[in-house]
Amino acid sequence: xxxxxxxxxxxxxxxxxxxxxxxxxxxxxxxxxxxxxxxxxxxxxxxxxxxxxxxxxxxxxxxxxxxxxxxxxxxxxxxxxxxxxxxxxxxxxxxxxxxxxxxxxxxxxxxxxxxxxxxxxxxxxxxxxxxxxxxxxxxxxxxxxxxxxxxxxxxxxxxxxxxxxxxxxxxxxxxxxxxxxxxxxxxxxxxxxxxxxxxxxxxxxxxxxxxxxxxxxxxxxxxxxxxxxxxxxxxxxxxxxxxxxxxxxxxxxxxxxxxxxxxxxxxxxxxxxxxxxxxxxxxxxxxxxxxxxxxxxxxxxxxxxxxxxxxxxx
Amino acid sequence: xxxxxxxxxxxxxxxxxxxxxxxxxxxxxxxxxxxxxxxxxxxxxxxxxxxxxxxxxxxxxxxxxxxxxxxxxxxxxxxxxxxxxxxxxxxxxxxxxxxxxxxxxxxxxxxxxxxxxxxxxxxxxxxxxxxxxxxxxxxxxxxxxxxxxxxxxxxxxxxxxxxxxxxxxxxxxxxxxxxxxxxxxxxxxxxxxxxxxxxxxxxxxxxxxxxxxxxxxxxxx
Numbered sequence: 001x002x003x004x005x006x007x008x009x010x011x012x013x014x015x016x017x018x019x020x021x022x023x024x025x026x027x028x029x030x031x032x033x034x035x036x037x038x039x040x041x042x043x044x045x046x047x048x049x050x051x052x053x054x055x056x057x058x059x060x061x062x063x064x065x066x067x068x069x070x071x072x073x074x075x076x077x078x079x080x081x082x083x084x085x086x087x088x089x090x091x092x093x094x095x096x097x098x099x100x101x102x103x104x105x106x107x108x109x110x111x112x113x114x115x116x117x118x119x120x121x122x123x124x125x126x127x128x129x130x131x132x133x134x135x136x137x138x139x140x141x142x143x144x145x146x147x148x149x150x151x152x153x154x155x156x157x158x159x160x161x162x163x164x165x166x167x168x169x170x171x172x173x174x175x176x177x178x179x180x181x182x183x184x185x186x187x188x189x190x191x192x193x194x195x196x197x198x199x200x201x202x203x204x205x206x207x208x209x210x211x212x213x214x215x216x217x218x219x220x221x222x223x224x225x226x227x228x229x230x231x232x233x234x235x236x237x238x239x240x241x242x243x244x245x246x247x248x249x250x251x252x253x254x255x256x257x258x259x260x261x262x263x264x265x266x267x268x269x270x271x272x273x274x275x276x277x278x279x280x281x282x283x284x285x286x287x288x289x290x291x292x293x294x295x296x297x298x299x300x301x302x303x304x305x306x307x308x309x310x311x312x313x314x
Numbered sequence: 315x316x317x318x319x320x321x322x323x324x325x326x327x328x329x330x331x332x333x334x335x336x337x338x339x340x341x342x343x344x345x346x347x348x349x350x351x352x353x354x355x356x357x358x359x360x361x362x363x364x365x366x367x368x369x370x371x372x373x374x375x376x377x378x379x380x381x382x383x384x385x386x387x388x389x390x391x392x393x394x395x396x397x398x399x400x401x402x403x404x405x406x407x408x409x410x411x412x413x414x415x416x417x418x419x420x421x422x423x424x425x426x427x428x429x430x431x432x433x434x435x436x437x438x439x440x441x442x443x444x445x446x447x448x449x450x451x452x453x454x455x456x457x458x459x460x461x462x463x464x465x466x467x468x469x470x471x472x473x474x475x476x477x478x479x480x481x482x483x484x485x486x487x488x489x490x491x492x493x494x495x496x497x498x499x500x501x502x503x504x505x506x507x508x509x510x511x512x513x514x515x516x517x518x519x520x521x522x523x524x525x526x527x528x529x530x531x532x533x534x535x
Contacts, residue, residue, distance in 0.1 A: 173322060174319075174322040174323065174325070174326050176325060176326050176328075176329030176330075177329075179326075179329070180329070180333075293413065294412055294413070297412065297413040297416060298340070298416075300416075301336060301416045301419075301420070304420055305329075305332065305333065305336065305420075305423075308420070308423055308424065308427070309329050309332070311427065312423075312427050312443060312446045312447060313325045313328060313329060313443050313444065313447070314325070
């Protein structure tokens with residue numbers, strides 16, 4: 001018995017939706033352990049989201065429709081991006097709607113709307129956060145595209161499912177181009193998801209916050225949606241990384257038992273990836289914002305070197 | 315070990331050499347530059363041994379050993395002692411715009427790729443694809459010499475150029491004759507001593523190793 005592709009797609013969307021708070025909780029647990037603190041439970045993010053949904057929304061008087069519609073756009077677009085990346089099967093109906101370039105642009109839509117909403121109510125923090133976010137994304141996006149283009153060259157397609165099929169079919173070869181792209185991708189993913197060398201998701205310190213500054217005016221269900229979308233974004237970046245650089249154990253038949261095995265394998269990859277990310281984060285200090293162009297510039301350099309290495313050496 | 319795997323390993327080492335060249339280009343701290351240079355020498359030595367293994371040219375093992383001793387241990391040690399002695403190890407250099415230098419470096423890599431294209435088509439050696447990397451390493455060493463103001467980092471740029479030439483020789487013709495290699499190794503050693511004397515004199519005259527100070531030497535009109 002094999003499941004219909006649409007059913008698999010739905011399972012995947014539910015996985016993204018309901019695994020992401022647990023993943024955020026897992027990252028927090030590992031982080032607290034490495035820093036010698038007591039960790040909140042794995043289910044704490046679920047409780048936070050439920051609490052925020054139950055609360056009333058406090059809106060600024062001059063908040064326009066941009067401010068009010070942004071949380072829904074952010075949530076919806078992020079979820080759609082989650083439907084495109086192959087997690088447990090390459091047989092996804094949604095995957096045909098977007099290739100990897102569209103995926104990068106979907107993230108750009110999310111950032112654009114968040115930045116607009118940050119400026120909409122006219123507070124100083126919102127504008128500052130938006131301007132910083134735009135500076136980072138304008139530098140990170142070309143590097144991101146370079147990194148995924150290199151993998152597209154190796155996988156001879158820009159469609160993610162196609163890339164996974166081609167790459168996991170190969171015998172193992174040492175590819176310096178992919179190693180460079182992987183390092184570049186990790187650097188960019190840390191920047192894009194607002195993790196530590198770039199932004200600190202755990203503080204609301206005025207001088208350093210970037211993402212938190214933009215969403216400072218949100219409350220209630222709006223905040224819940226944005227926070228949830230942020231958690232999903234983290235999972236999506238991880239699944240993008242595993243789909244692109246470690247494509248083993250994703251494609252396979254559609255019968256329920258092997259789907260469950262692949263889903264468990266995905267959860268294991270996610271847990272390992274989260275632990276690695278925490279180790280990177282714990283080992284680094286947050287950078288001054290004016291050092292960020294150097295950081296993202298080196299990510300771009302690595303991505304470009306990856307592409308050059310592909311042409312020169314392979 | 316199969317031949318295909320050996321070639322892949324060599325490709326990886328070539329990529330690492332290219333990476334260290336770029337890292338040298340943007341690194342500002344003296345000791346970090348020295349470490350990177352030692353790593354580049356290490357990758358070069360291993361790569362030479364790997365090529366020697368793949369092709370059965372056993373004299374490459376001797377060049378590999380020579381490279382490892384000279385460029386990983388001896389030269390970095392001499393420079394380390396010099397930097398310590400002249401007390402410049404805390405100096406952090408201001409380079410011209412980092413990202414600008416990086417883009418120039420990338421342009422140079424692409425340039426050397428195109429420059430070596432005819433050789434790549436004619437050559438039948440297994441190492442022909444790494445020739446572009448070797449030439450790029452020479453160019454990047456030169457770029458490092460041009461963009462730096464500190465005498466020590468200029469010397470390291472020069473030595474990185476030499477690394478590139480050595481790599482070019484192994485990837486284009488499976489290494490130079492033994493006599494030439496021994497001569498070059500000895501020359502480098504002598505050069506390191508001469509650099510040391512120069513550093514000492516520059517430092518005592520100007521109280522700094524910044525070669526921009528030498529502009530003061532010209533006659534005023």
